Amino acid sequence: MAFDEVKFEAAKAAAPYVHARLAAVEHSGSIGVKNASEVTDDELANIAAGSSEGTSEAPVDKTQLN
Numbered sequence: 001m002a003f004d005e006v007k008f009e010a011a012k013a014a015a016p017y018v019h020a021r022l023a024a025v026e027h028s029g030s031i032g033v034k035n036a037s038e039v040t041d042d043e044l045a046n047i048a049a050g051s052s053e054g055t056s057e058a059p060v061d062k063t064q065l066n
Helices: 003-018 041-048
Strands: none
Touching: none
């Protein structure tokens, strides 16, 4: 067996341990849609801070809001 063939076979054997297989995922939550004109300044601040509904509120400096 040539050296390149040995390397290829070794890579094939190691692949399942190096590269994880993709798995099917089922979404169990809900995705809500809200009209942008109905979003409050506090909600916008939470979104900008990377928060989502149900998490702690982001610090809001009301002077920085339009």
